[in-house]
Amino acid sequence: MSNVDAGVPAPVAGRKGLANGFDFSKGTAGLSPDTVALIERRKRTLGTLGPLFYNRPIHVVRGSGAHLFDADGVDYLDCYNNVACVGHANAHVREAVADQLAKQDTHSRYLQDEVLDYAERLLALFPEGLDRVSFTNSGSESNDLALRMARVYSGHQGVVVTANAYHGITALVSSVSPSFGTAIPLAPFLATVEVHDVLTGDMPADRVRAVLRERFVAAFRKLHDAGYGVSAVLLDQIFSSDGVLPGAQGWVADVADMAHRAGGLLIADEVQSGFARTGDAFWGFQRHHADADLVTIGKPMGNGIPTGAVVYKAAIGDAFAACTRYFNTFGGNPVSMRAAEAVLDEIESRGLLKQAKTVGDYICDGFASLLAGRPKLGQIRHAGMFIGIDIRSDDGSRPDPAGTQAIVDALRDRDILISASGADGSALKVRPPLVFTTADADRLLAAIGELRDLGYFG
Amino acid sequence: MSNVDAGVPAPVAGRKGLANGFDFSKGTAGLSPDTVALIERRKRTLGTLGPLFYNRPIHVVRGSGAHLFDADGVDYLDCYNNVACVGHANAHVREAVADQLAKQDTHSRYLQDEVLDYAERLLALFPEGLDRVSFTNSGSESNDLALRMARVYSGHQGVVVTANAYHGITALVSSVSPSFGTAIPLAPFLATVEVHDVLTGDMPADRVRAVLRERFVAAFRKLHDAGYGVSAVLLDQIFSSDGVLPGAQGWVADVADMAHRAGGLLIADEVQSGFARTGDAFWGFQRHHADADLVTIGKPMGNGIPTGAVVYKAAIGDAFAACTRYFNTFGGNPVSMRAAEAVLDEIESRGLLKQAKTVGDYICDGFASLLAGRPKLGQIRHAGMFIGIDIRSDDGSRPDPAGTQAIVDALRDRDILISASGADGSALKVRPPLVFTTADADRLLAAIGELRDLGYFG
Incomplete structure (x- = not known):
């Protein structure tokens, strides 16, 4: 059955690709010998299932800090990576991990200080009522567990997400992630709600909230009529894959209240929006003052050391515990906990919540003033250091995914790393490590000015 | 909804508990003040969903090495933990992790040496044909991904597992893990096969293989008749939760061949049996000479640093890649890869495959000679350092779960850590770090001799 030299498989109808992905089917002509060699090694071991960024x-x-370096010493400005939130090669995280590895790294079936110390510190960052935590190894495991808990607690099966949602890669979670497409069928118990149109237009916030209430009611009704009921509304609290949609604060609170009336729960997916990223609050759902029942976290939690968690109301955990046990071998292991604790130390001691806000604002102000009046510049949306910038056709009349990718590539050629987002890939995604400074921002903005002068923005 | 002081929820019908679990409903009377304080902190943060070992x-x-220490300096002999396979607080793993954390820890959407170096080294440990790998963060994520891949490749949905199988904790994987019980319903597309009876009796191997062939044919037929077909037979290659069943080498090969004829695949779950544990071969499925299509790994892979993987035939990955992408944020991250590489270094340089065999044999010989003629001693089964020892009633007529637990507790009181296994918890489970020495074994055996003299073995 094996075929080492198999080419790149042709995509099945319904498969959605990744914005800014390297196209393995185009071969490696024009790339450096080092790059070609690494891509060949990769194809022979990892295949082409895992995406790779950039044409080059x-x-x-x-x-x-916010810089990455290649084998030739090239200094790339990292405007993309949220995992290394307190900076690449952070010394405090490294020391905490090394210290713990000199002690022990077993699991939570023994009593241990590290998991309890971190659990207490983490829960103190949540509103009253969100008072229990179970640890996992990734955002995917967190969303998978949260959905399982919501189903047991509610007694229902249905799930509601946004139209281009991404929530992770387990069988269950990927089946409620329409951003993968439909080559593998989405779950029958899924209802989706389009939010991009109203959250990117100029509709007043009150009207946006009224429209979204109607759309979610329709989704709940669909699931009810199909016999699934509503177990959970699962919402990324920055709506990254839908194009970065921080607007109309409060609409998520409406949806939570409606979900509760429908017998379901709100799961706030904070894998991307959590840990001070949005600048306004430590968690994205707090920007909406939403009554979240479960909160899922991951990516930046350990600055790259795998760890994640679900935070939830105690009654939900009790209902789940009555039906099953949840032992995650690595979940809450002391090394991951020490890394996670070091991340909180850094966020707090270095004032990174405030920095996310001030530097995020600074970047967006810079884009706005550099590109004022350019038809290709669409809406700039952001909360803190999570930024989406729509790129439009030369006459400003429609989204321009190709133009967006051209800017991403031109920045990469200038050693600056960003990516694209949205259902059609027409928004620039700028989401740097939280330690990103105004000096870093100036380097990004200088490159944007250069691209502007070269005609990339019309 | 929240209720911090909620008691311990009463189990729902069908819920299966964990062997050797602390019973939160019994309270903390008789425990040390330190233990009581930690349990109270745990209940207020983690709740009672996650199991805790031992009455004390x-x-x-x-x-x-193979020793754990508590806050009072008590030296516990670890005869249980397979994750820390190259020893607790292993210096080589620690140095590799600390070195990498001083460099960087991003993800596989960039080209990186660490993931390719490890992928090549890992794949070299597999038979020809198993030539692709995707990295995950846990055995659960690995089994979840393997099942997704098998479904896409085969075009079928049905899954076959053993009667008390445990494969992990995602929604999909837990739904094919009957060891959790049925309070949360098992998957409708699941068929189970009892293997414990024939693999623990005195039936000749040829006859065992013939009986199991018949039982798997019946399972395939059931799935076929229900319209699911057979996507995969998913088998833990040491059958840990079924009671540790290394016997009748070759029967898994029969099942693989039959699965192929039914249009399905064999997934060898090596999360527990992999990485030299069985002493006979690096992977458990090699003991059976089985033609595995996908192999899942996890637990010991990084000595506690979260990491896992699925190794598979290239054509399976190509079929999956045609339908979707698989990007696991932490999967294959450089820190996990360096930890995993250090584990292979240690297994190879310290000869731990051979040690698993010699010390595993030594432990079993010791049990057999210490307890010869005791009716309470049932069958001793093992491959390398994965050991299951049945404990029977005083007259030897039936399994004795309570007697098994009494021995586990008595050993704990002597600072020796083992646990119990099997559908009814009537097998002692002895599964130490691979660095466990004959001197360590002598300490375990001395305690067994003491328990024998105290009447624990009749």
């Missing part, structure tokens, strides 16, 4: 992929060997 | 839980603060 980058070979990363070290990092520092 | 252990507070672990450091480790070394």
